[in-house]
Structure formats: structure tokens, C-alpha cells
Amino acid sequence: NAGVTQTPKFQVLKTGQSMTLQCAQDMNHEYMSWYRQDPGMGLRLIHYSVGAGITDQGEVPNGYNVSRSTTEDFPLRLLSAAPSQTSVYFCASNLRGGNTEAFFGQGTRLTVV
Amino acid sequence: GIQVEQSPPDLILQEGANSTLRCNFSDSVNNLQWFHQNPWGQLINLFYIPSGTKQNGRLSATTVATERYSLLYISSSQTTDSGVYFCAPGMSGYSTLTFGKGTMLLVSP
Numbered sequence: 521n522a523g524v525t526q527t528p529k530f531q532v533l534k535t536g537q538s539m540t541l542q543c544a545q546d547m548n549h550e551y552m553s554w555y556r557q558d559p560g561m562g563l564r565l566i567h568y569s570v571g572a573g574i575t576d577q578g579e580v581p582n583g584y585n586v587s588r589s590t591t592e593d594f595p596l597r598l599l600s601a602a603p604s605q606t607s608v609y610f611c612a613s614n615l616r617g618g619n620t621e622a623f624f625g626q627g628t629r630l631t632v633v
Numbered sequence: 634g635i636q637v638e639q640s641p642p643d644l645i646l647q648e649g650a651n652s653t654l655r656c657n658f659s660d661s662v663n664n665l666q667w668f669h670q671n672p673w674g675q676l677i678n679l680f681y682i683p684s685g686t687k688q689n690g691r692l693s694a695t696t697v698a699t700e701r702y703s704l705l706y707i708s709s710s711q712t713t714d715s716g717v718y719f720c721a722p723g724m725s726g727y728s729t730l731t732f733g734k735g736t737m738l739l740v741s742p
Contacts, residue, residue, distance in 0.1 A: 553729045562719065562734040570728050578729070608674060612730075618723035619663035619683075622730055624676040 522546050526611050526625035533601040533632045541596040541628050543611030551614045552594035553622075556580065556607040563610065569594055570617070601632045635660045635722055639733035646710050646740045654705040654736045656720030663725045665696050665703045670717040670735070679705070679718075710740045 527542045545552065553568040555578075565578030569588040583605060585597040594613075598605060608629050614622040636659035646652055656665070664683040668676050680687050680694040682703065687694050691710075696703040707714055717737050721730035 551728055555732075560734065563721075563732040565729055565731075568729050576728070610676060617725065618727035618729055619725040620723070621664075621678070621681040622666060622721070622723075623678065624668075627674050627676070629674070 524611055524613050524623050524625040526609075526628050528628060529626065531628060531630050533598070533630065535601060535603060535632060537601050539598050539601065541598075541609055541611075541630075543594045543596065543625060544592050545594075545611075545613040545623075546592065547613060547615075547623070548591065549613035549615050549623075550591070551617055551620075552588065553578070553612045554584070554586065554594070554596045555610045555612065557610060557627075558607050566596065566609075598630075603632045606630060606632045635662070635724065635731050637720065637722060637731055637733035639718075639720055639736050641736060642734070643737045644739070646738065648710060648712060648740055648742050650710050650740075651706070651708045652710060652738070654707070654718050654720075654738075656703040656705070656722075656733055658701050658703075658720075658722045660701070660722075660724070662698060662701075662722040664723045665698075666721045666723065666730065667694055667703070667705050668719045668721065669714075670719065672716055676719075707738075710738075712740050712742055714738060715740050 555563040567586040667679040
């Protein structure tokens with residue numbers, strides 16, 4: 521049982537480039553989320569999904585897009601990378617919402633130069 | 634939204650010492666999770682504890698939901714306990730967790 525799998529683990533982008541961070545879970549969880557972690561800021565919610573075809577914005581959504589075509593996958597797209605998006609990104613899943621246990625992927629360290 | 638405060642922000646311990654980390658939250662919650670982020674950046678689930686006390690080896694956690702706080706106890710600390718500890722309350726009707734800013738723990742040999 522792999523849990524939550526994120527790829528890639530590391531990425532360097534140039535300003536203006538686009539890329540997709542992949543996230544997949546094999547626990548049949550309905551809810552999936554993307555967080556970013558910056559020094560001294562804890563984890564902040566970017567986007568989340570409560571099921572296939574349903575997504576919503578979190579605290580810091582600007583510059584990111586998401587879609588949820590299947591229960592298993594929840595990719596995060598950076599449309600035009602900016603240095604302010606340099607961060608560590610975590611994907612999480614939980615069975616049903618904020619009152620069920622959440623599990624995290626191993627993270628993606630992204631640097632935008 | 635719910636506010637989450639963790640204390641202390643930083644903690645340095647000698648190996649073998651005990652410690653208590655605190656998590657205060659501003660609203661009623663249905664559950665609370667504690668995570669350990671190790672020096673390699675991985676977020677590891679420690680406890681899922683809506684209320685009461687749970688123990689796992691040298692670690693235990695207590696949540697008093699009515700008083701809006703949770704405590705994480707680390708006994709006989711080891712260098713492998715170093716890292717950042719996050720608490721994250723969850724509420725029914727909310728889709729995600731809200732994280733505190735964490736407590737950074739350094740255990741020296």
C-alpha cells in the first residue's frame with residue numbers, strides 16, 4: 521500500500537515556465553489537498569478537492585490550478601512560475617473531510633530561479 | 634477560520650530529557666492530529682486524537698476539546714526526535730486541516 525505518492529521530489533524551474541506536480545493516492549480517499557510550506561509559515565492550503573470533478577480554493581490559490589478527473593489523482597499546475605512560488609509542496613488525502621485522519625506525500629521541493 | 638497556536642516555537646533538549654508541547658485552538662474541533670516533520674522533510678503521522686489520551690511508546694498526546702488545547706509529551710527524548718512538530722485541528726463541515734506554525738525541537742546528544 522503506497523499511500524500518497526508525489527512526483528517529482530525536486531524541481532528547478534526558470535521564471536515563466538510551467539509545470540505539473542503529480543499526486544496520487546491508493547486509499548480510495550474522497551478528499552485531497554495541496555499545501556505549501558515556507559519557513560516560519562507552517563503549512564498553508566492552496567487548493568483542495570472533495571471528490572472527482574470538484575475542486576475549491578484554499579488560503580493561497582493564486583498562480584496555481586488543479587483538476588480532479590479521478591479519485592486517485594490530484595495534480596497541481598503552475599501556469600507561469602515565479603520566484604515567490606519557491607517552496608516545499610505537500611499533497612494530502614483523507615477519507616472524508618477535516619474530521620478524518622489525513623496522510624501526506626513525501627513532498628516536492630521546488631525552486632524557481 | 635480556526636486559529637491555531639503552538640508553543641514553544643523552539644525547544645532545545647539534552648538527550649534523555651522530557652518535554653511537553655502545547656497546541657491551543659480557537660474553536661470547537663472534532664479531531665486533532667499531531668505530525669512530526671523529520672530533518673528530511675517528511676511529515677509523519679503521530680496521533681489522531683479527537684479527545685482523551687493516546688500513547689505510542691515514548692510519546693503520548695492528550696486533547697481536551699472542551700478547553701481547546703492538546704498536549705504532546707515526549708519522554709526520554711532521543712536525537713531522532715529532532716524536527717518540527719505540528720498540530721492540526723479538524724472540524725466536521727470543513728474539508729481540510731488547519732496547521733499551527735509548529736514547534737522546532739532539537740535534541741542534542
